[in-house]
Amino acid sequence: MLKLAKKELKDKTQWTEAGIEPPEFDYQNLIDKTKANPEWVHFGAGNIFRAFIARLQQELLNTGKVETGIIAAEGFDYEIIDKVYQPAENLSLVVKMSADGNMNKTLLASITEALKADSSFEKDWEELKEIFKKPSLKMVSFTVTEKGYALDNMDGEFFSFVLEDFEAGPEGDLNHLMAKVTALAYERYQAGAYPFAFVSMDNCSHNGQKLKDAVLTVAEKWIENGLVEKEFIAYLGNESKVAFPWSMIDKITPGPAPEVKQKLEDIGFKNTEIVKTNKNTEIAAFVNAEAPEYLVIEDNFPNGKIALDKVGAIYTDRDTVNQVETMKVTTCLNPLHTAMAVYGCLLGHTSIAEEMEDQEIRALVEQIGYKEGLPVVVNPGVLDPKSFIDEVVKERLVNPYIPDTPQRIAKDTSQKVAIRFGETIKSYRDADDLNPADLVVVPLAIAGWLRYLLAVDDQGIEMPLSSDPMLDELTSQLEGIELANIDSVGDKLKPILANDKLMAVDLYEIGLGEKIEGYFKEMIAEEGAVRATLKKYLLN
Numbered sequence: 326m327l328k329l330a331k332k333e334l335k336d337k338t339q340w341t342e343a344g345i346e347p348p349e350f351d352y353q354n355l356i357d358k359t360k361a362n363p364e365w366v367h368f369g370a371g372n373i374f375r376a377f378i379a380r381l382q383q384e385l386l387n388t389g390k391v392e393t394g395i396i397a398a399e400g401f402d403y404e405i406i407d408k409v410y411q412p413a414e415n416l417s418l419v420v421k422m423s424a425d426g427n428m429n430k431t432l433l434a435s436i437t438e439a440l441k442a443d444s445s446f447e448k449d450w451e452e453l454k455e456i457f458k459k460p461s462l463k464m465v466s467f468t469v470t471e472k473g474y475a476l477d478n479m480d481g482e483f484f485s486f487v488l489e490d491f492e493a494g495p496e497g498d499l500n501h502l503m504a505k506v507t508a509l510a511y512e513r514y515q516a517g518a519y520p521f522a523f524v525s526m527d528n529c530s531h532n533g534q535k536l537k538d539a540v541l542t543v544a545e546k547w548i549e550n551g552l553v554e555k556e557f558i559a560y561l562g563n564e565s566k567v568a569f570p571w572s573m574i575d576k577i578t579p580g581p582a583p584e585v586k587q588k589l590e591d592i593g594f595k596n597t598e599i600v601k602t603n604k605n606t607e608i609a610a611f612v613n614a615e616a617p618e619y620l621v622i623e624d625n626f627p628n629g630k631i632a633l634d635k636v637g638a639i640y641t642d643r644d645t646v647n648q649v650e651t652m653k654v655t656t657c658l659n660p661l662h663t664a665m666a667v668y669g670c671l672l673g674h675t676s677i678a679e680e681m682e683d684q685e686i687r688a689l690v691e692q693i694g695y696k697e698g699l700p701v702v703v704n705p706g707v708l709d710p711k712s713f714i715d716e717v718v719k720e721r722l723v724n725p726y727i728p729d730t731p732q733r734i735a736k737d738t739s740q741k742v743a744i745r746f747g748e749t750i751k752s753y754r755d756a757d758d759l760n761p762a763d764l765v766v767v768p769l770a771i772a773g774w775l776r777y778l779l780a781v782d783d784q785g786i787e788m789p790l791s792s793d794p795m796l797d798e799l800t801s802q803l804e805g806i807e808l809a810n811i812d813s814v815g816d817k818l819k820p821i822l823a824n825d826k827l828m829a830v831d832l833y834e835i836g837l838g839e840k841i842e843g844y845f846k847e848m849i850a851e852e853g854a855v856r857a858t859l860k861k862y863l864l865n
């Protein structure tokens with residue numbers, strides 16, 4: 326039976342006959358070896374982790390280049406483990422969607438355990454502590470979204486549940502993931518101060534620094550409160566002991582799609598239930614993603630590195646990672662995505678590939694990338710920005726088989742605006758021959774996001790907003806703004822556009838605040854005004 330279960334792995338033929346590539350190693354043996362000498366723990370057991378990261382490890386396992394698997398840890402959304410990992414005995418199906426419609430299917434068996442990282446799940450938490458005490462541990466990686474690292478709000482105040490963690494110390498019942506992983510690092514420190522690397526693989530600018538800052542902040546507060554010895558910070562700050570390599574990861578991995586579920590059911594695959602958890606993760610035992618993929622990691626691993634460079638990843642120096650990441654996250658992919666997400670929702674789209682057939686959206690994407698982004702990109706050498714953006718625009722976003730939606734990408738936009746648009750704005754501010762006030766498409770994207778937050782589409786019909794930790798705060802700031810009533814805007818946009826944490830800079834100080842207010846007002850003038858505004862600024 327094509328069911329994800331250890332016993333079904335024994336009959337390899339049933340999988341190959343169904344066009345599914347089974348693992349070429351003994352899963353139970355892998356589980357035992359990994360338990361004895363764990364090398365890799367990954368936090369954030371979501372979609373990209375299985376589609377890309379764990380799949381690379383499977384390729385290494387298939388060819389005998391590594392001998393242990395990955396231990397998945399989930400420190401936020403425990404339903405993922407209960408509803409997806411446990412019923413499938415930690416196995417998954419990875420479906421790669423090519424542009425010709427071909428679905429390449431892999432039975433993923435490189436994840437050996439899935440643990441809930443919280444002291445309320447005593448057995449799992451104790452096991453994680455034991456894993457962190459093992460000298461063999463090389464890498465602890467993360468795909469936990471930008472908000473997974475945030476200890477404070479937009480006003481720079483620590484969240485109340487983080488303040489509780491500062492008081493509780495490593496032995497307490499911790500709330501925030503960053504406090505939990507600091508507590509686990511403390512276990513390792515006490516066990517022998519063994520070396521290892523903490524690797525963020527999230528789409529945040531300078532992701533390694535972001536992770537390091539969060540972990541060090543927690544550790545400093547614990548020292549201040551007399552909860553751990555001050556030598557702990559020296560261990561965390563010593564790069565030959567604990568490194569925080571930077572990385573860039575790229576592979577468009579939408580949530581599990583109904584059309585893929587149907588195709589899998591058609592071949593008799595059983596684990597097709599799609600779950601939406603109470604914490605808004607859309608997940609299934611199968612994961613669907615595009616074929617292109619890029620993983621660039623700073624080569625800084627004090628306890629040795631996994632041979633990911635044998636399966637396409639690039640290990641390089643920090644400056645190069647920074648340039649590649651800046652290229653992808655701040656100019657050549659993610660800003661295009663965020664702009665087309667908010668405008669796509671406003672214009673009634675539910676598919677990214679379909680949006681690329683909408684001439685205003687296509688112009689938006691092309692101009693934000695080629696016209697305003699590309700001029701400030703530094704060529705990182707290992708990837709060429711022009712070829713990269715060409716592939717994004719001409720091959721990836723248009724692939725009709727990638728079931729991606731503007732609604733997925735619009736999630737958590739408040740956490741991303743500063744990075745995806747703010748970095749380009751700063752580059753224009755800092756360049757001698759450029760002026761941020763001359764930008765058109767980047768401010769149009771920001772105005773589009775504010776227009777999106779009104780939760781009414783371009784036809785004047787109410788639309789649901791994707792989840793975002795700042796949704797209540799932002800929508801209440803915009804309360805009272807009405808379509809076809811420009812006066813209702815008043816000063817309501819000002820605190821948002823002037824917030825340098827949200828926007829990366831005070832947009833009024835660099836001459837963009839009023840411009841964005843103007844675009845916003847044009848877009849609420851009447852029904853259809855969003856499209857008319859895009860036409861006016863992009864197609865003339």
Ligand SMILES: NC(=O)c1ccc[n+]([C@@H]2O[C@H](COP(=O)([O-])OP(=O)(O)OC[C@H]3O[C@@H](n4cnc5c(N)ncnc54)[C@H](O)[C@@H]3O)[C@@H](O)[C@H]2O)c1
Nearest residue numbers: 369370371372373401402468469470473527528576577578
């Ligand atoms: N999906 C993609 O196309 C893609 C591509 C490149 C990079 N990424 C990066 O990976 C991240 C996750 O993407 P995904 O596809 O796995 O998403 P997903 O929704 O499938 O999983 C999100 C994961 O993040 C965890 N998480 C969410 N909020 C958290 C919080 N506040 N604290 C701790 N953990 C939290 C969830 O529990 C879950 O494990 C993205 O935000 C991005 O930074 C994703």
Ligand SMILES: O=P(O)(O)OC[C@@H](O)[C@@H](O)[C@H](O)[C@H](O)CO
Nearest residue numbers: 528574575576577578659662734
């Ligand atoms: O994952 P996020 O929330 O940071 O951003 C949404 C998408 O833009 C993103 O997931 C892309 O698909 C990804 O960055 C492609 O590599």
